[in-house]
Amino acid sequence: MAPPPGATPSLGPSATLADAGEFRLISELVALFDQGEHVLVGPGDDAAVLRIRGGHVVVSTDLVVEGRHFRRDWASAEDVGHRAAAQNLSDINAMGGRAHSLTVGLAAPADLPVAWALDFARGFAAECALVGASVVGGDLTRASEVVIAVTVLGSCTQAPVLRSGAAPGEVLAITGRQGWAAGGLAVLGRGFRSPRALVEAYRRPEPPYDAGRVAAEAGATSLIDISDGLLADAAHVAADSGVTLDVRTAALDVPEPLLAVGAALNSDPVHLILGGGDDHALLATFPDAGRVPPGWAVVGEVRAAEPDQVGVVTVDGRPYDGPTGWTHF
Amino acid sequence: MAPPPGATPSLGPSATLADAGEFRLISELVALFDQGEHVLVGPGDDAAVLRIRGGHVVVSTDLVVEGRHFRRDWASAEDVGHRAAAQNLSDINAMGGRAHSLTVGLAAPADLPVAWALDFARGFAAECALVGASVVGGDLTRASEVVIAVTVLGSCTQAPVLRSGAAPGEVLAITGRQGWAAGGLAVLGRGFRSPRALVEAYRRPEPPYDAGRVAAEAGATSLIDISDGLLADAAHVAADSGVTLDVRTAALDVPEPLLAVGAALNSDPVHLILGGGDDHALLATFPDAGRVPPGWAVVGEVRAAEPDQVGVVTVDGRPYDGPTGWTHF
Numbered sequence A, B: 001m002a003p004p005p006g007a008t009p010s011l012g013p014s015a016t017l018a019d020a021g022e023f024r025l026i027s028e029l030v031a032l033f034d035q036g037e038h039v040l041v042g043p044g045d046d047a048a049v050l051r052i053r054g055g056h057v058v059v060s061t062d063l064v065v066e067g068r069h070f071r072r073d074w075a076s077a078e079d080v081g082h083r084a085a086a087q088n089l090s091d092i093n094a095m096g097g098r099a100h101s102l103t104v105g106l107a108a109p110a111d112l113p114v115a116w117a118l119d120f121a122r123g124f125a126a127e128c129a130l131v132g133a134s135v136v137g138g139d140l141t142r143a144s145e146v147v148i149a150v151t152v153l154g155s156c157t158q159a160p161v162l163r164s165g166a167a168p169g170e171v172l173a174i175t176g177r178q179g180w181a182a183g184g185l186a187v188l189g190r191g192f193r194s195p196r197a198l199v200e201a202y203r204r205p206e207p208p209y210d211a212g213r214v215a216a217e218a219g220a221t222s223l224i225d226i227s228d229g230l231l232a233d234a235a236h237v238a239a240d241s242g243v244t245l246d247v248r249t250a251a252l253d254v255p256e257p258l259l260a261v262g263a264a265l266n267s268d269p270v271h272l273i274l275g276g277g278d279d280h281a282l283l284a285t286f287p288d289a290g291r292v293p294p295g296w297a298v299v300g301e302v303r304a305a306e307p308d309q310v311g312v313v314t315v316d317g318r319p320y321d322g323p324t325g326w327t328h329f
Helices: A022-030 A077-093 A114-131 A180-189 A196-203 A211-217 A230-241 A256-265 A269-275 B022-030 B077-093 B114-131 B180-189 B196-203 B211-217 B230-241 B256-265 B269-275
Strands: A039-041 A048-052 A055-065 A098-108 A134-142 A147-156 A171-175 A222-226 A243-247 A281-286 A297-304 A313-315 B039-041 B048-052 B055-065 B098-108 B134-142 B147-156 B171-175 B222-226 B243-247 B281-286 B297-304 B313-315
Touching: A022 A114, A022 A134, A048 A098, A048 A134, A055 A077, A055 B098, A055 B134, A055 B147, A077 A098, A077 A114, A077 A147, A077 A196, A077 A211, A077 A222, A098 A114, A098 B055, A098 B147, A114 A134, A134 B055, A147 B055, A147 B098, A147 B147, A171 A243, A180 A196, A180 A256, A180 A269, A196 A256, A211 A222, A211 A281, A222 A230, A230 A243, A230 A269, A230 A281, A230 A313, A256 A269, B022 B114, B022 B134, B048 B098, B048 B134, B055 B077, B077 B098, B077 B114, B077 B147, B077 B196, B077 B211, B077 B222, B098 B114, B114 B134, B171 B243, B180 B196, B180 B256, B180 B269, B196 B256, B211 B222, B211 B281, B222 B230, B230 B243, B230 B269, B230 B281, B230 B313, B256 B269
Parallel strands: A098 A134, A243 A313, B098 B134, B243 B313
Antiparallel strands: A039 A048, A048 B055, A055 A147, A055 B048, A098 A147, A171 A281, A171 A297, A222 A281, A243 A297, B039 B048, B055 B147, B098 B147, B171 B281, B171 B297, B222 B281, B243 B297
8 A cells, every 4th residue: 555645655674774865764763862851952953952060071982983893794783783882881981970971973875774774773772771871963974884973971970080090009900891702702703603692792792880980989099991901901091190000810700601712712711801802891990909899800909110111011910922902812 | 314212203294094003193183182271181081071060061963974075186184174173063053052172083094194184183173273162082993985073062151042943023044154165066066166265165164153152142043054055954943943934035145256156157146045055154033133133134034834834945935946955056
């Protein structure tokens, strides 16, 4: 039956962005984003309008590019949405803040299925809902590959925790799954789909939302999102704080899926924990072990640095010569 | 002579992103961005930290894609930087606000010259400086084409002016150059480089910054950035306000460069004014002509709409059948 005059014909399951047109797709996307009470004007005007209490506003932005940060055959559109939101929400977590608002830009080829864009938005919205944040604006345009641009805004109820506050004698602690996403990526790269838990962890990280705020309230002196790898991000803290950090491998918990992948790949799973990123675990320093909140594990300590050793991170007191960073896996 | 050990070798004029590496280029880019007093932490941590007074925060985001929104042979990198910033700053202007902070993401091919990225950033920073706004964060990544993602934050000292407040009997007014960018694009598309003033207007729009705030303080009832074309954007105001709008062509000032391009292209230059976008002029409604601030020109009126006429924009009382939107030129 033909649609009634004036009605918008429904799009088939294989409809593309070119079939739908920009304005129609935008209205379908916007309908997926619930707005929080702080959003006075959501998507649709020249700008969104937020009611923000005075204080510290924290802002971060990230680009996600197909082929570089994700592959459509390795992760569903919904997974990519979850991950794009998670990596931005995690940046606010890593300041000790609470995310409240995001914008998302999607540049995509004309032949991208509408279903992909809608599933992406569903995943994105679902991840934001985990922390009560709203998608308040966006943009949609054509490009030759999928590029996703996210900006996140958050608030801090206490002073944001920077990378620069670690001092000698303090303890180093982490919270959240670490090494899981790197393990998942390693098995995907070899054509496997298991251990399932690791593949899922790569597709949809589960950042320890709220742990940043808890750490800030507990007196964390520095705080960072481990997205580039534990040692790589620890080096940022060490450099910005003017110290060295030492990680004790005996303190690292190696969960069963990492033991399994280590055995399968004939590689020490501790390397996945030290070098892996993308789980969006948090690394922090605290004045002493007594100040470390529940859910955090002490994994090392902060040491005074000779001038030429500022920024160095050692493992068990020695320079680390294993693989670092996810690109090595 | 070889550089001393540990020194960073300088990059030649033809160096590419691949030669420079991501971290080095980021530090060169960040150095171009001055930070305002409200920026407690600029680029370099997990997120920037801003000190914001309580009240309304306005947020907008835009994507700019090479080949779709600009061509490297039609505009310099500095021009593209100016324009990418301007179109975002204008969205805050169109709410009656003041922009204070921006983030900018750059996705680019590995063979993009470093000089292009730096010139882009210089243009971007210079445009932001016009309104005293700071570039507080960003991201840099590889992609197969240049995609620029900008998010802008601003504040309003009074209630933001939306698209939905126009009422029958009010006057319609515009401020800023209008039709110039469309004229410039029209001549570039035909292989010409003059009239120079129009080509320059296309490359670097000059939005009437501050006019939005002035309009808001003068009691504007609706306000919009004319980026998609005067009639196209007027239709958004008409639809959101539940009215019709009528534009009087006799009230439109047709400046000399538009007369020249109209004669050269054998086209009525009024079409460029009615259909052209990208100048980032502003369109507003005011309760009466006496409330229209200096610098604004009354160009029409707001009329009550029959239910099936909501959102309609007429020209001299009649439906408009000329070209609309820049794509038609």
